[in-house]
Amino acid sequence: MTERHVQLEILRYDPETDEVPSFQTYRVPCQEDWVVLDAINYVKDEMDRSLSYRWSCHMAVCGSCGMMINGEPMLSCKAFVRDLPDKIRIEPLANFPIERDLVVVMDDFMDKLSSVKPYLVARRDKPVDDGEHLQLPAQLKKFKQYTLCINCTLCYSACPQYAHDETFVGPAALALAHRYNLDSRDVGRAARADVVASNDGIWECSFVGACSDVCPHGVDPAAAIQQTKIASTLDYFIEPLTPGRKG
Amino acid sequence: MLKMITTDVVIVGAGGAGLRAAIAIAETNADLSIALLSKVYPMRSHTVAAEGGAAGVAKDNDSLDNHFNDTVSGGDWLCDQDAVDLFVKEAPRELTQMEHWGCPWSREPDGHVAVRPFGGMKVERTWYAADKTGFHMLHTLFQTSLKYPAIERYDEFYSTDLLVVDGQCRGVTALEMRTGQMHVFRAKAVIIATGGAGRIFPFTTNGAIKTGDGMAMAYRAGVALKDMEFVQYHPTGLPGTGILITEGSRGEGGILVNKDGYRYLQDYDLGPPDPWPRKKAMELGPRDRLSQAFWHEQKKGRTIDTPHGDVVHLDLRHLGEKRIDERLPMVRDLATSYIGVDPVDAPIPVRPVVHYTMGGIDTDIDAKTSLKGLFAAGECACVSINGANRLGSNSLTELLVFGKRAGLGAAALAMAESGHADATALREQAAAGDQVGRLFQTAGGGESIVGLRREMNATMEAGAGIYRTEDSLSESCAVMNDLRRRYADIALEDKSNVYNTDLVQALELGAMIDVAGAVIVSALARKESRGSHQRLDYVARDDAAYLKHSLAHYEPDSDPRIDYRDVVITRSAPGARVYGGDQK
Numbered sequence: 086m087t088e089r090h091v092q093l094e095i096l097r098y099d100p101e102t103d104e105v106p107s108f109q110t111y112r113v114p115c116q117e118d119w120v121v122l123d124a125i126n127y128v129k130d131e132m133d134r135s136l137s138y139r140w141s142c143h144m145a146v147c148g149s150c151g152m153m154i155n156g157e158p159m160l161s162c163k164a165f166v167r168d169l170p171d172k173i174r175i176e177p178l179a180n181f182p183i184e185r186d187l188v189v190v191m192d193d194f195m196d197k198l199s200s201v202k203p204y205l206v207a208r209r210d211k212p213v214d215d216g217e218h219l220q221l222p223a224q225l226k227k228f229k230q231y232t233l234c235i236n237c238t239l240c241y242s243a244c245p246q247y248a249h250d251e252t253f254v255g256p257a258a259l260a261l262a263h264r265y266n267l268d269s270r271d272v273g274r275a276a277r278a279d280v281v282a283s284n285d286g287i288w289e290c291s292f293v294g295a296c297s298d299v300c301p302h303g304v305d306p307a308a309a310i311q312q313t314k315i316a317s318t319l320d321y322f323i324e325p326l327t328p329g330r331k332g
Numbered sequence: 333m334l335k336m337i338t339t340d341v342v343i344v345g346a347g348g349a350g351l352r353a354a355i356a357i358a359e360t361n362a363d364l365s366i367a368l369l370s371k372v373y374p375m376r377s378h379t380v381a382a383e384g385g386a387a388g389v390a391k392d393n394d395s396l397d398n399h400f401n402d403t404v405s406g407g408d409w410l411c412d413q414d415a416v417d418l419f420v421k422e423a424p425r426e427l428t429q430m431e432h433w434g435c436p437w438s439r440e441p442d443g444h445v446a447v448r449p450f451g452g453m454k455v456e457r458t459w460y461a462a463d464k465t466g467f468h469m470l471h472t473l474f475q476t477s478l479k480y481p482a483i484e485r486y487d488e489f490y491s492t493d494l495l496v497v498d499g500q501c502r503g504v505t506a507l508e509m510r511t512g513q514m515h516v517f518r519a520k521a522v523i524i525a526t527g528g529a530g531r532i533f534p535f536t537t538n539g540a541i542k543t544g545d546g547m548a549m550a551y552r553a554g555v556a557l558k559d560m561e562f563v564q565y566h567p568t569g570l571p572g573t574g575i576l577i578t579e580g581s582r583g584e585g586g587i588l589v590n591k592d593g594y595r596y597l598q599d600y601d602l603g604p605p606d607p608w609p610r611k612k613a614m615e616l617g618p619r620d621r622l623s624q625a626f627w628h629e630q631k632k633g634r635t636i637d638t639p640h641g642d643v644v645h646l647d648l649r650h651l652g653e654k655r656i657d658e659r660l661p662m663v664r665d666l667a668t669s670y671i672g673v674d675p676v677d678a679p680i681p682v683r684p685v686v687h688y689t690m691g692g693i694d695t696d697i698d699a700k701t702s703l704k705g706l707f708a709a710g711e712c713a714c715v716s717i718n719g720a721n722r723l724g725s726n727s728l729t730e731l732l733v734f735g736k737r738a739g740l741g742a743a744a745l746a747m748a749e750s751g752h753a754d755a756t757a758l759r760e761q762a763a764a765g766d767q768v769g770r771l772f773q774t775a776g777g778g779e780s781i782v783g784l785r786r787e788m789n790a791t792m793e794a795g796a797g798i799y800r801t802e803d804s805l806s807e808s809c810a811v812m813n814d815l816r817r818r819y820a821d822i823a824l825e826d827k828s829n830v831y832n833t834d835l836v837q838a839l840e841l842g843a844m845i846d847v848a849g850a851v852i853v854s855a856l857a858r859k860e861s862r863g864s865h866q867r868l869d870y871v872a873r874d875d876a877a878y879l880k881h882s883l884a885h886y887e888p889d890s891d892p893r894i895d896y897r898d899v900v901i902t903r904s905a906p907g908a909r910v911y912g913g914d915q916k
Contacts, residue, residue: 099828099830100830101828101829101830102828118572118670118671129833130782131782134781134824134825134826134834135825135826135828135834136833137826137830137831137832137833138833139372139376140540141372141376141378141539141540141541142376142378142380142381142539142540143539143540143573143575144381144573144575144576144666144670145665145666145669146380146381146464146467146662147372147375147376147377147378147380147381147539148375148376148380149372149373149376163669184510184830184831185828185830185831186831188831191373191487195373195487198478199478202478202479203475203478204433204434204475204476204478204479205432205433205434205476207432211432213425213428213429213432214425216428217428217431217432217437217444217445218431218432219442219443219444220439220443221439221441221442221443222439222440222441222443224443225436225438225439228436229436232436232468232471233464235375235380235467236373236375236471261475265434268434270434271434
C-alpha cells in the first residue's frame with residue numbers, strides 16, 4: 086500500500102493554559118484508504134497524546150467526529166485523505182464554543198433539540214397490547230428522510246443564520262420537529278409550534294440551504310423549514326375561520 | 333473536592349438498554365429521580381451501529397416456541413431456558429412499544445410492520461428499519477426519554493467505580509470530562525448498561541467507546557463475569573476497518589463465495605446450496621458456524637488475498653439496485669465509501685470480525701446481580717439468553733426486554749429503600765479508590781498506554797480468536813498477566829483537567845485489561861468446543877463436564893478464579909445443532 090505524507094494543521098486550545106487557540110502542525114504518513122480521522126488517530130497514538138477530539142463508530146453513524154476540514158464542516162471518518170490536498174487544516178466545528186482542541190460545547194444544540202418536543206404525540210393512547218399503528222409505506226416515506234439525522238451538527242456549523250444569531254433553533258432541530266409533524270401517527274404539531282413557529286424558529290431561516298448541502302445523510306433541513314413555513318401560514322389563516330379545529 | 337449528587341437511581345450508560353431502563357423508571361414512578369450517566373452523548377452510543385434488526389414473533393406463521401428453539405440451539409444449549417422463554421414472550425410487546433414511540437419500522441404494503449429473515453431462524457421475525465435499525469431505535473429511545481423530566485442526563489461523565497457499603501451498591505464515582513471534576517453519585521440503586529468490550533480485540537465492528545468499562549466496574553466490585561470465553565465473530569466485516577455489513581444482506585438473499593466463485597458453506601454442513609434463499613441453511617446459518625467456515629477456507633487457500641488480509645466475497649448483485657436501495661441503503665453507502673465497491677455492480681470483500689461479547693456481568697432473569705442494589709442489562713450483562721453464540725437480531729430486543737426489567741427492579745428497590753448511604757463514608761471510599769488522582773500523580777515507569785493496548789489486542793487475536801488451543805491461550809494468559817503488572821507503570825502525558833482523552837484512554841485500558849484477562853482464563857478453563865468457543869485440542873461439545881456457565885471472579889493480583897453454575901434447562905434437552913438440509 087502506498088504512503089503519502091500530509092501536513093495536518095490542527096487548531097489547539099486548552100482553556101487551562103492557552104489565552105487563544107493556535108495551530109499546531111503534524112506531518113503524518115497516510116495510507117491511501119485513510120480518512121482524516123485515521124490521520125488524527127495517528128497523531129494521537131504516535132505523536133501527541135494531548136490532542137483531544139471526539140470519535141467512536143468510524144462508519145458515519147454515531148455523529149461524534151464532525152470538524153471543519155479545510156473550512157468545510159465534515160465527518161472526519163468520512164473525509165478521505167485521498168480527496169484532500171497535502172495540507173489539511175482541521176478546526177473545531179464553526180459556530181460552537183471550543184471546549185478544548187477539536188471538542189466543542191454541545192449544550193446549546195442539546196437544548197434546542199429537546200425544545201422542539203421531538204417525540205411522538207399519539208392521536209389517542211392506544212394500549213401496546215392492541216398492537217401496532219398501521220402505517221402505509223407511502224405514509225412512512227413522507228417523513229422517512231427526516232428520521233435520518235445523526236445529530237452531528239454539521240448543519241449548525243454551515244448555517245449563516247445560526248452564525249449570526251444563536252437564538253435560532255436551527256436546521257437539525259427544526260427538521261426533527263418536521264419529522265414528527267409529518268408522521269401519520271402524530272398529533273403534536275400544535276404543541277411544537279410554540280418553538281418551531283416562534284421568532285427564533287422557522288421564520289429566522291433565510292433559506293440559503295447550506296444545511297442541506299453539508300448533511301452527510303442526505304437530510305434536507307432547508308426543505309423541512311420551508312414546508313413548515315407553508316403549514317404555519319395556512320394555520321394562521323385557517324384557524325380563525327374554523328372554530329374547534331385542532332392543529 | 334469531590335462533588336456529591338444524590339439521586340434515587342443511577343444508570344451508567346445511555347445506549348439502548350440504559351435509555352429503556354430510564355424510561356421504565358420514569359413511567360413507574362414520576363417522583364423517582366434518575367441520573368443517566370454516559371461517557372458520550374446518548375446518540376453516540378454503539379446501539380447506533382446495529383443494522384439488521386430486532387427479533388420478535390410478529391406473524392401467524394411463527395410462534396414463541398420457534399423463537400425459543402432457534403435461540404437455544406443457536407446458543408448451543410448454553411442459554412438459560414427460563415430466561416429465553418421470558419425473552420421471547422416479552423419481545424413482541426417491547427417492539428410494539430417502540431412502534432408506539434415512533435420508531436420508523438419498515439412496513440408491509442398493508443401498513444403492518446414488516447419482518448425479514450436472519451441467520452439461524454426457522455421463520456422470518458426480524459423487525460427492521462431499512463438497515464439502520466439500531467440507529468432508529470437509539471434515536472427513538474433518546475428522543476422519547478426527553479419527555480420525562482425525572483431523567484437527568486450527565487453527558488460525558490466517565491464512571492470509574494461502584495461504591496459498596498455493607499454489601500450493597502450505593503452509588504458510583506464519575507469523572508466529569510469537561511472539567512475534570514470527580515463526582516460521587518449517591519443512589520439507592522445502580523444499573524450498568526455500558527455495552528460490550530469488542531475493543532479488547534484489534535479487528536472489531538465495535539466503536540472506540542466499547543471498552544468494557546461497566547463490566548470491569550462490576551467485576552472489581554466482586555460480581556462475577558459470566559461466560560466470557562464466548563466472543564462472537566461476525567462473518568461479514570469490511571477488511572481494514574472492520575465496518576459491519578449486516579446479516580440482513582444475506583437475509584435479503586446475498587451469497588458468500590470463495591476465490592473460485594464457489595458457495596463454500598455447502599462444504600461445512602450448511603448445504604445444499606439450493607433452493608435459495610432458504611431459512612437456517614447456507615448463508616442463513618448462525619454466525620459462529622459461518623466464521624469458522626471462513627477459517628477453514630483460509631487454511632485451504634481458497635480465500636482471496638488483499639492488503640488487509642484474506643477475504644471472501646459477499647455477492648448481492650442478483651438482488652438488483654432497487655431492492656438494495658430499499659432494504660440495504662447503508663450497506664451500499666458503506667461499501668461504496670469505504671472500499672470503493674458498489675454492491676450493485678460487484679461483490680463486497682468481507683472477513684470475520686469481532687462483533688459481540690456473549691458473556692458479561694452475571695445477572696438473573698430480573699437483571700439483578702449478586703451485589704444487592706446493582707443491576708445490569710444489554711451487552712454488558714449475561715442473563716443468559718445468548719449462550720455460546722448469539723442469534724443475529726436478538727441483541728436489540730434484549731436491550732429493550734432486559735433494560736426495562738432492570739429499570740423496574742431498580743425502581744422497586746429505590747421505592748423500598750428508606751434512605752441513602754452515609755455521605756462521609758461514600759466520600760472516604762471514593763477518595764481511597766481514586767484512580768484518576770493516582771494517574772495524575774504518578775510519574776510512571778515508562779510504559780505507554782498505546783503500547784500496552786496494542787500488545788493486548790495482538791495477544792487476544794492470537795490466543796482467543798475463532799479457534800483456540802491450550803498453547804495459544806496459555807501464552808496469552810502469560811502476556812495478560814505481564815500487561816496487568818505493567819499497567820501500574822503507565823503515566824499520563826496530558827495533565828489537563830479539560831476533556832482529557834489521554835486520561836480516559838488510560839482508564840479504558842485498565843478496564844480492558846481486566847476484561848481481557850477474564851476472557852482468556854475462562855477460555856483456557858473450558859476444555860470443550862461449543863458455539864463461538866472452538867478448541868482445536870478439544871473439538872467436541874462435552875455436556876457432561878461443561879453444560880455450565882463459567883463464572884470469573886476478580887482477583888487483584890492474580891488470574892481470576894473460575895467456577896461454574898449449571899445451565900437452566902427446562903424443556904429443550906441438549907441436541908445436535910442442525911442447519912442446512914432440505915428443511916424449509
